[in-house]
Amino acid sequence: MTEQRQELYMNLIDKLLHCPNGQEPDVLDNHQDLIDAGLIQAMAKVAAYFAHHDNPDASKFLIHVARELTKQLGL
Secondary structure (H helix, E strand, C coil): CCHHHHHHHHHHHHHHHHCCCCCHHHHHHCCHHHCCHHHHHHHHHHHHHHHHCCCHHHHHHHHHHHHHHHHHHCC
16 A cells, blocks of 8 residues: 555545534545555554543544444455
């Protein structure tokens, strides 16, 4: 995974964390090109970071989205 792609994943994760509640599917639909195993891996890393840095809600949210994407991708 390239550094540029990793940065794109982080930007998408940031958008998901800051979008209005219920807008997450729209954010993901607008970034279909980034929805892959690499994004799920990046979400897991960020979720772990948040879990260890006093942000359990963000961690749970990212884990939930990552699980849903994993199902959709058949991983």
